[in-house]
Amino acid sequence: MPYSAEACWQQLAVVQAHRDRGELCPYFFDGPGGAQMPQSVLAAMSEYWQGGNANLGAPYASSERVGQIVEQGRVSAAALLNAPPAQIIFDQNMSSLAFKLSRAISQRWRRGDQIIVTQLDHFANVSSWQRAAQDRGVDVITVGLDKQGWQLDYAKLEALLSPKVKLLAVSGASNVCGSIVNLARVAEMANAAGAMLAIDAVHLLPHQLMDVQALDCAVVFGSAYKFCGPHLGFAYLAEPWLSELEAYRVSAATNLGPGRFETGTQSFAAIAGMSAAIDYLAQWGERDAGLRARLVDSYAQFSAHEQGLSERFIRWLQARPQWQLYGLPLADSALRTPTFALSHPQYSPYQLAKQLGEQGVYCGAGHFYAPALLEQWGLAPQPGVLRLGFMHYTLAQQVDELCRLLDGCIA
Numbered sequence: 001m002p003y004s005a006e007a008c009w010q011q012l013a014v015v016q017a018h019r020d021r022g023e024l025c026p027y028f029f030d031g032p033g034g035a036q037m038p039q040s041v042l043a044a045m046s047e048y049w050q051g052g053n054a055n056l057g058a059p060y061a062s063s064e065r066v067g068q069i070v071e072q073g074r075v076s077a078a079a080l081l082n083a084p085p086a087q088i089i090f091d092q093n094m095s096s097l098a099f100k101l102s103r104a105i106s107q108r109w110r111r112g113d114q115i116i117v118t119q120l121d122h123f124a125n126v127s128s129w130q131r132a133a134q135d136r137g138v139d140v141i142t143v144g145l146d147k148q149g150w151q152l153d154y155a156k157l158e159a160l161l162s163p164k165v166k167l168l169a170v171s172g173a174s175n176v177c178g179s180i181v182n183l184a185r186v187a188e189m190a191n192a193a194g195a196m197l198a199i200d201a202v203h204l205l206p207h208q209l210m211d212v213q214a215l216d217c218a219v220v221f222g223s224a225y226k227f228c229g230p231h232l233g234f235a236y237l238a239e240p241w242l243s244e245l246e247a248y249r250v251s252a253a254t255n256l257g258p259g260r261f262e263t264g265t266q267s268f269a270a271i272a273g274m275s276a277a278i279d280y281l282a283q284w285g286e287r288d289a290g291l292r293a294r295l296v297d298s299y300a301q302f303s304a305h306e307q308g309l310s311e312r313f314i315r316w317l318q319a320r321p322q323w324q325l326y327g328l329p330l331a332d333s334a335l336r337t338p339t340f341a342l343s344h345p346q347y348s349p350y351q352l353a354k355q356l357g358e359q360g361v362y363c364g365a366g367h368f369y370a371p372a373l374l375e376q377w378g379l380a381p382q383p384g385v386l387r388l389g390f391m392h393y394t395l396a397q398q399v400d401e402l403c404r405l406l407d408g409c410i411a
């Protein structure tokens with residue numbers, strides 16, 4: 001069966017539950033806040049519990065199964081990044097991992113060193129590094145946006161990078177305005193200066209795969225609930241850091257491989273669910289191909305659909321100049337995710353989101369933990385923006401209905 005957004009929509013647990021109850025399902029435009037889960041993910045998670053709760057390393061069948069779930073989890077997450085599975089670390093969520101790894105990485109920094117964070121980023125990839133820098137007496141430089149205000153100022157970034165800079169923390173894509181960062185260009189600059197590169201791919205991964213073999217970076221963060229999985233964070237950590245960093249760990253626990261950074265017992269059900277979510281994403285690839293190749297195929301189809309949705313929505317916006325779009329225009333729809341930050345002169349983002357929510361159209365309002373970006377636009381701490389995020393399962397007619405309701409909100 002070929003990919004269609006409708007086929008994906010029908011696989012979602014929330015859609016099936018509404019259908020079974022004979023109720024209308026809301027439309028979900030808050031993908032960047034958390035995507036919906038396919039029924040197969042729920043099934044994988046309950047299968048874990050039904051198979052018997054266990055921990056790693058015991059000589060009985062359900063414990064051996066836990067070992068297999070974790071190993072499969074590393075293989076599945078690695079396929080999103082084209083990374084070696086043995087370099088995938090799990091934790092509760094991305095933010096916890098960012099604080100954990102920044103603490104370990106910063107042990108190598110010295111007073112007078114510098115690190116660079118960006119104005120585009122979610123603050124999970126800013127505060128974590130700022131806090132570690134504060135502990136180590138290291139200076140934090142923030143790189144801003146270009147003149148339009150939707151992209152990093154690459155020229156400024158290049159000028160700021162020097163041998164003093166130990167780390168550059170950057171987003172793969174903005175979770176507020178959807179701008180995709182030119183990671184190849186950023187990696188080249190960071191490597192030329194000898195700075196470690198830490199990429200927050202949380203908003204990028206639901207829309208685009210990464211290839212850490214082509215991109216020289218030290219760390220990549222992901223978060224499974226943004227791509228139809230459960231709440232679970234993961235990170236790729238390159239060598240030699242994976243083996244050589246001093247991990248904050250229980251001394252009796254393993255000091256080998258990714259387990260060095262995995263404090264305590266992991267959520268095995270969530271890891272099983274994440275693998276099922278990645279299988280769901282890969283289902284539109286050539287059946288006999290490997291997981292990575294199937295993902296590449298599926299994502300190409302998602303991208304074409306999502307770009308079509310973006311263009312449809314931006315065209316609607318263009319005919320309504322009272323709406324301000326904070327983000328890349330129609331001509332650059334390939335350089336963005338289908339995530340839109342909007343404001344209207346007469347209505348607050350919160351009022352608009354509330355009105356839409358009451359009509360079964362779900363979206364968020366606020367700063368979305370990217371306060372520096374909103375400050376740059378003059379919208380923080382208040383009023384923030386209305387954020388609309390589409391996914392590969394969003395139907396074109398749902399976008400049309402959203403537009404109709406937005407017209408109604410301000411009528």
Ligand SMILES: Cc1ncc(COP(=O)(O)O)c(C=O)c1O
Binds near residue numbers: 032033124173203
């Ligand atoms: C771009 C981005 N980075 C990081 C995070 C934090 O992820 P987590 O909720 O897994 O800590 C989010 C969450 O919204 C995000 O959108």
